[in-house]
Amino acid sequence: MRIVMLVLAFIYAALAMLTAAVGSFADGGDIWSRLVLVLLHPLAAGALFLLLLRTTASRTLVLAIAALLLATVAADLSLAAAIAGGAMKGDWELPLIFAVIPAIGVIYALGRALQSTR
Numbered sequence: 001m002r003i004v005m006l007v008l009a010f011i012y013a014a015l016a017m018l019t020a021a022v023g024s025f026a027d028g029g030d031i032w033s034r035l036v037l038v039l040l041h042p043l044a045a046g047a048l049f050l051l052l053l054r055t056t057a058s059r060t061l062v063l064a065i066a067a068l069l070l071a072t073v074a075a076d077l078s079l080a081a082a083i084a085g086g087a088m089k090g091d092w093e094l095p096l097i098f099a100v101i102p103a104i105g106v107i108y109a110l111g112r113a114l115q116s117t118r
Helices: 002-025 031-053 059-084 093-116
Strands: none
Touching: 002 031, 002 093, 031 059, 031 093, 059 093
């Protein structure tokens, strides 16, 4: 599972960095959507790599990374809902796509946290 997660983390990091660069210069969107694109996604991608590269991470660190990934998923879901509801312009499917890998990362992190208690 770790190798699959490394591949997913690489894909997510590439998407996060690309959209952070494009999102910084794109027209439209409010400050919150820009913060998700420019700050939260790259932080979550880095945290996911940290989780995968540290084989002996403390339970506190693993849970902190899970919380960051969960915040990313929540932010993406709220952006998708705002776009679908007409409060913002854009394609509501895109935030949902960005939420998939962090959601898988949350499951992976929680699994690691449970293993560290045994």
